[in-house]
Amino acid sequence: MVNAGMTFPVSLTIQKSICNMATAFRNFKMVGYVIYGRGCFHQLDEILAPNRKGDAPLIFLLDHFFQNQPLSNRIPLRGKDELIFADVTYEPKTSQVDALAQTLKEKYGTISGVIGIGGGSTLDLAKAVSLMMTNPGSAADYQGWDLVKVPGVYKVGIPTLSGTGAEVSRTTVLTGPTRKLGMNSDFTPFDQIVLDPELTHNAPANQRFYTGMDCYIHCIESLEGTYLNEFSKSYGEKALELCRKVFVDSNEWTPACDDQLMMASYAGGMSIAYSQVGVAHAVSYGLSYLLGTKHGIGNCIVMNHLEAYYPAGVKEFKYMVEKNGIEIPSGICSGLSEEDFNKMMDVSLGMKPLWENALGKNWEQIMTREKLRDLYEKL
Amino acid sequence: MVNAGMTFPVSLTIQKSICNMATAFRNFKMVGYVIYGRGCFHQLDEILAPNRKGDAPLIFLLDHFFQNQPLSNRIPLRGKDELIFADVTYEPKTSQVDALAQTLKEKYGTISGVIGIGGGSTLDLAKAVSLMMTNPGSAADYQGWDLVKVPGVYKVGIPTLSGTGAEVSRTTVLTGPTRKLGMNSDFTPFDQIVLDPELTHNAPANQRFYTGMDCYIHCIESLEGTYLNEFSKSYGEKALELCRKVFVDSNEWTPACDDQLMMASYAGGMSIAYSQVGVAHAVSYGLSYLLGTKHGIGNCIVMNHLEAYYPAGVKEFKYMVEKNGIEIPSGICSGLSEEDFNKMMDVSLGMKPLWENALGKNWEQIMTREKLRDLYEKL
Numbered sequence: 024m025v026n027a028g029m030t031f032p033v034s035l036t037i038q039k040s041i042c043n044m045a046t047a048f049r050n051f052k053m054v055g056y057v058i059y060g061r062g063c064f065h066q067l068d069e070i071l072a073p074n075r076k077g078d079a080p081l082i083f084l085l086d087h088f089f090q091n092q093p094l095s096n097r098i099p100l101r102g103k104d105e106l107i108f109a110d111v112t113y114e115p116k117t118s119q120v121d122a123l124a125q126t127l128k129e130k131y132g133t134i135s136g137v138i139g140i141g142g143g144s145t146l147d148l149a150k151a152v153s154l155m156m157t158n159p160g161s162a163a164d165y166q167g168w169d170l171v172k173v174p175g176v177y178k179v180g181i182p183t184l185s186g187t188g189a190e191v192s193r194t195t196v197l198t199g200p201t202r203k204l205g206m207n208s209d210f211t212p213f214d215q216i217v218l219d220p221e222l223t224h225n226a227p228a229n230q231r232f233y234t235g236m237d238c239y240i241h242c243i244e245s246l247e248g249t250y251l252n253e254f255s256k257s258y259g260e261k262a263l264e265l266c267r268k269v270f271v272d273s274n275e276w277t278p279a280c281d282d283q284l285m286m287a288s289y290a291g292g293m294s295i296a297y298s299q300v301g302v303a304h305a306v307s308y309g310l311s312y313l314l315g316t317k318h319g320i321g322n323c324i325v326m327n328h329l330e331a332y333y334p335a336g337v338k339e340f341k342y343m344v345e346k347n348g349i350e351i352p353s354g355i356c357s358g359l360s361e362e363d364f365n366k367m368m369d370v371s372l373g374m375k376p377l378w379e380n381a382l383g384k385n386w387e388q389i390m391t392r393e394k395l396r397d398l399y400e401k402l
Numbered sequence: 403m404v405n406a407g408m409t410f411p412v413s414l415t416i417q418k419s420i421c422n423m424a425t426a427f428r429n430f431k432m433v434g435y436v437i438y439g440r441g442c443f444h445q446l447d448e449i450l451a452p453n454r455k456g457d458a459p460l461i462f463l464l465d466h467f468f469q470n471q472p473l474s475n476r477i478p479l480r481g482k483d484e485l486i487f488a489d490v491t492y493e494p495k496t497s498q499v500d501a502l503a504q505t506l507k508e509k510y511g512t513i514s515g516v517i518g519i520g521g522g523s524t525l526d527l528a529k530a531v532s533l534m535m536t537n538p539g540s541a542a543d544y545q546g547w548d549l550v551k552v553p554g555v556y557k558v559g560i561p562t563l564s565g566t567g568a569e570v571s572r573t574t575v576l577t578g579p580t581r582k583l584g585m586n587s588d589f590t591p592f593d594q595i596v597l598d599p600e601l602t603h604n605a606p607a608n609q610r611f612y613t614g615m616d617c618y619i620h621c622i623e624s625l626e627g628t629y630l631n632e633f634s635k636s637y638g639e640k641a642l643e644l645c646r647k648v649f650v651d652s653n654e655w656t657p658a659c660d661d662q663l664m665m666a667s668y669a670g671g672m673s674i675a676y677s678q679v680g681v682a683h684a685v686s687y688g689l690s691y692l693l694g695t696k697h698g699i700g701n702c703i704v705m706n707h708l709e710a711y712y713p714a715g716v717k718e719f720k721y722m723v724e725k726n727g728i729e730i731p732s733g734i735c736s737g738l739s740e741e742d743f744n745k746m747m748d749v750s751l752g753m754k755p756l757w758e759n760a761l762g763k764n765w766e767q768i769m770t771r772e773k774l775r776d777l778y779e780k781l
Contacts, residue, residue: 047442047445048437049437050435053432053435053436056432057430057432058427058430059427059632059633066429215429252438252440253658253661253662254436257644261639290636
């Protein structure tokens with residue numbers, strides 16, 4: 024089983040999924056408060072009020088996508104509050120977290136809380152900064168499982184893209200000096216999430232699709248996997264059904280699509296508790312490690328070639344790609360060296376629980392290096 | 403809108419459902435931790451350990467149904483811990499809560515926590531005792547909305563019957579000196595719930611059905627009602643689907659039925675956040691007030707005669723009653739006086755949000771006293 028001491032990078036979903044299911048069930052830490060509703064963002068000021076500590080400011084981390092967008096004028100700033108645009112061109116780094124926390128500590132001493140508003144990267148950044156306002160050292164010291172020992176400051180997550188499940192997860196995926204690994208702990212989940220489907224309405228269609236597919240692909244992998252119980256199955260089935268309503272049944276992007284995809288993301292995130300991902304994620308981690316391919320698009324690139332493993336899911340995936348007019352990049356492994364391929368395969372084959380979930384205990388007989396190499400060459 | 407100051411009794415679901423949906427969405431307080439899995443009850447000792455405060459005991463309230471049952475020997479008692487069998491012949495009373503809290507305070511000063519193990523009444527009793535270990539006065543002082551000002555002691559809910567949703571609700575329904583009304587507050591939800599479907603396997607078939615129908619009927623009422631959003635719809639649809647798997651599709655009671663009904667209850671409870679019940683509950687409150695009819699069976703007695711309001715739901719309900727060989731009591735209103743009928747009708751018609759949810763803004767034109775009287779006479 025993958026653990027915090029491994030030297031391979033491990034990414035979002037696997038970190039959320041680690042639990043010793045053979046002997047014990049995970050005791051799942053829930054977010055503190057959930058508010059869901061069209062337009063509920065306008066209640067944010069009121070929700071935050073009782074969580075202000077004296078004149079210590081609230082820090083709003085807003086996805087830089089919203090610079091000069093109307094949302095940036097709707098942030099309920101009061102007193103010394105600060106609005107910071109978060110550059111999430113790349114997935115968040117421990118150095119970025121450390122620098123941000125250090126600046127805030129120097130400037131304010133203490134803060135009332137951190138509010139992350141954006142996609143999965145922004146939400147993860149907000150969680151990590153919250154924890155590093157109170158935990159000593161570097162975020163890199165806490166990459167792993169249950170290393171965080173002290174609660175962070177009050178933290179709020181407000182997704183503007185649906186699909187990652189980061190709003191309900193107990194991790195925050197960070198690229199550190201030696202590995203890509205989350206701060207997985209019971210102190211990591213948000214104290215409050217604000218689920219307002221109006222906020223996702225203007226997302227770019229490609230990005231929205233890739234992020235939505237993070238949820239869809241997870242559901243296919245976990246529902247067809249060997250690890251599952253009724254809790255995760257119920258949530259996974261609901262998430263899958265909602266993804267289908269949005270990307271298969273609907274002929275245009277309507278407010279109902281935003282409503283449904285936001286619930287799909289939430290349900291997909293909850294389903295992580297007792298399930299595991301599979302082939303698409305295991306292969307996509309190799310891409311992410313070597314090429315820096317972002318999580319959502321990487322999964323799509325791989326899923327596009329997994330007919331042999333998820334025949335019905337891949338057929339439906341391709342239908343959704345076509346119906347929604349999405350482009351899935353191809354040829355991304357052309358020109359890679361022998362060494363590059365080996366590195367990707369090492370990373371991928373290191374994801375043992377994912378392969379075992381997908382292919383059973385004998386997965387090593389099924390997924391040989393030759394087969395995996397063929398797969399990478401197709402991408 | 404019903405409020406804490408009304409003199410009519412209001413019962414479980416309405417208290418869970420009050421929110422000013424026209425202008426704002428409820429900010430829903432979640433339980434702290436959830437563990438779900440067959441046999442996870444054996445992790446209880448380990449889960450409780452970090453929540454023990456010095457040698458202050460944990461108090462286990464076990465439904466008296468389990469006296470001399472194997473479960474009573476599986477309670478992980480340590481040190482001064484105490485196992486108390488909770489008499490839930492009647493739904494819990496404020497006087498019962500006060501007496502229990504007083505005894506515990508006199509005996510131990512302080513306690514580490516309360517663990518409720520049983521059906522909805524036992525879970526509600528545990529929540530209320532937890533709150534009354536720290537809040538002064540009587541539980542009756544806190545019947546209403548957001549009157550509780552101080553967190554209770556650590557509290558854990560472990561259902562042994564599925565359907566009430568009490569495991570995730572922010573209320574605890576109590577019969578007080580002047581009214582039946584819950585302690586609705588953000589301090590009311592459990593810190594931890596332990597969802598082990600093995601614990602429901604030996605429940606008596608009738609009781610299991612009535613309690614399961616609490617969930618089914620709620621789903622029909624809320625999904626066909628006028629108050630709803632995608633959060634509550636997603637949870638409600640899932641709960642309904644799971645109820646159907648158990649009571650419609652399955653030809654015998656299997657472990658999968660326990661798994662599914664436990665998730666139905668959880669999902670049904672979560673769906674309360676942004677939905678409302680309807681005719682069955684509104685009419686059944688009258689029975690409960692006058693005759694002390696318990697919640698689950700009362701809803702079944704009423705649902706049996708609601709073809710005019712929920713034709714498809716009632717048809718399916720009757721099919722489930724027959725398929726599962728359940729007896730629904732009848733003739734319970736025969737011999738009641740004019741005054742009795744008037745009292746029941748006053749109570750029922752006081753449930754304005756339920757009627758409005760079911761029949762729309764003009765509900766008073768639709769549900770006349772004559773019509774309601776006819777309905778009560780049929781029960």
